[in-house]
Amino acid sequence: MxxxxxxxxxxxxxxxxxxxxxxxxxxxxxxxxxxxxxxxxxxxxxxxxxxxxxxxxxxxxxxxxxxxxxxxxxxxxxxxxxxxxxxxxxxxxxxxxxxxxxxxxxxxxxxxxxxxxxxxxxxxYRYTPAWQRARDLVADGALGRLQMLHITYTASKPASYWQGGYTGRARSDWRTRLLQAGGGVLIMNCIHEIDAMRWVTGLEAERVYAEYGTFGTPAEVEDAISAVVRYEGGAIGTIAAGSRHPGGAGPIGNGGQRIVGVGGQIVLDRGHLWGYSEEGADGLPAGQWTDLALPEADPRxxxxxxxxxxxxxxxxxxxPEDAALHAMRIIGAAYRSRDTGKAVRIEEVxxxxxxxxxxxx
Ligand SMILES: NC(=O)c1ccc[n+]([C@@H]2O[C@H](COP(=O)([O-])OP(=O)(O)OC[C@H]3O[C@@H](n4cnc5c(N)ncnc54)[C@H](O)[C@@H]3O)[C@@H](O)[C@H]2O)c1
Structure with missing residues (x-):
């Protein structure tokens, strides 16, 4: 080798x-x-x-x-x-x-x-301690049968972002163009959370309904989107994302990524992970919210x-080779759903x- x-x-x-x-x-x-x-x-x-x-x-x-x-x-x-x-x-x-x-x-x-x-x-994100620990907790059954998965993304991208990203290294307006970017905050940012949620829970999306708009960004792509996802086996999910929320995530953070089971829940936010399990699990005392200590890491x-x-x-x-495609189908279904006004089944996308x-x- x-x-x-x-x-x-x-x-x-x-x-x-x-x-x-x-x-x-x-x-x-x-x-x-x-x-x-x-x-x-x-x-x-x-x-x-x-x-x-x-x-x-x-x-x-x-x-x-x-x-x-x-x-x-x-x-x-x-x-x-x-x-x-x-x-x-x-x-x-x-x-x-x-x-x-x-x-x-x-x-x-x-x-x-x-x-x-x-x-x-x-x-x-698959290489961050928070998502890795979340995956272990779900696999160990600490949350019981999963009922709700929430993805939240709240940012306030400066106007300059749309002409060269955060650093301005490559000057270009491709991020503002629908045909060049394919979409806004959902495809550019939330694709990470969408993949991580699937990796952690193992749940496959079945259908998606979404509404989106562009409120405060000089771009053709959306800067705010809200979606509801139905997963195989019955769990329900939400995605709420905005890239022009003045003040960004603010003092209470994103509100986090939240995975709720019938026996407990976990919340991930800014590299932190909190868990609650009614019956208790590894590192989670029964019936009490616990801030799980996580090691530092360099995920990239x-x-x-x-x-x-x-x-x-x-x-x-x-x-795996098909990981991105799974995420892209959810994203594609969300965009199509807004255009048709109806929930879109993943298999159609x-x-x-x-x-x-x-x-x-
Ligand atoms: N994984 C992550 O966390 C993460 C973070 C940021 C961006 N991204 C993704 O990485 C990609 C690039 O993002 P970025 O922020 O670096 O964009 P960027 O605009 O800063 O860089 C893109 C580069 O591509 C070059 N380019 C354009 N056309 C080309 C061509 N025909 N041949 C060769 N080079 C060409 C541009 O000159 C530019 O230097 C996007 O898909 C973005 O969504 C991923």
């Missing part, structure tokens, strides 16, 4: 810088080459990490010393880049969301399958390291175009 997974980056913008830092810290990964539509950004990131800047995506994916391609570009380019990397025989680590909608997400995944390479998404580095080790060993990636995927070779 090789010592280190050799990564090529497509995109050297805001999040690529942070992922490159994680790669530098990970024992079994190394950044080899970077490409960006803005050559200055590619050179800058390559120089910081001792890698090489490439002039084109084709050149990057053709490199023999690249084992896997990490791609972090505007959403509308994700599927195209994933297909290019897969066709060149590279493993694909694609940022969320894996397309502007479930159809593109499906295409990204199918490309990897047809080319015999692995496909994964850095869903870093843990995610890169775990991924690199799995790919080097020839194992499937730890975040993202399948039609799949039939039309061109064979790759």
């Amino acid at each position: 090789a010592d280190q997974l050799r990564l090529g980056f497509i995109g050297a913008g805001e999040i690529a810088v942070r992922t490159a830092e994680a790669v530098a810290k990970a024992e079994h990964a190394r950044l080899v080459a970077v490409v960006d539509a803005n050559p200055d950004l590619a050179r800058d990131l390559a120089e910081r990490q001792g890698a090489e800047a490439e002039e084109s995506v084709d050149d990057l994916v053709a490199r023999k010393d690249v084992d896997a391609v990490y791609c972090a570009v505007p959403h509308f380019l994700h599927s195209t880049m994933a297909q290019k990397a897969a066709r060149a025989g590279k493993h694909v680590l694609l940022e969320k969301p894996t397309g502007t909608g479930p159809e593109e997400a499906e295409r990204s995944l199918q490309a990897a399958r047809q080319c015999g390479v692995s496909f994964s998404v850095p869903f870093i 580095t843990l995610c890169v390291e775990d991924y690199a080790q799995a790919i080097l060993a020839g194992d499937p990636p730890p975040v 993202g399948r039609k175009v799949v039939m039309g995927v061109r064979p790759l070779n």
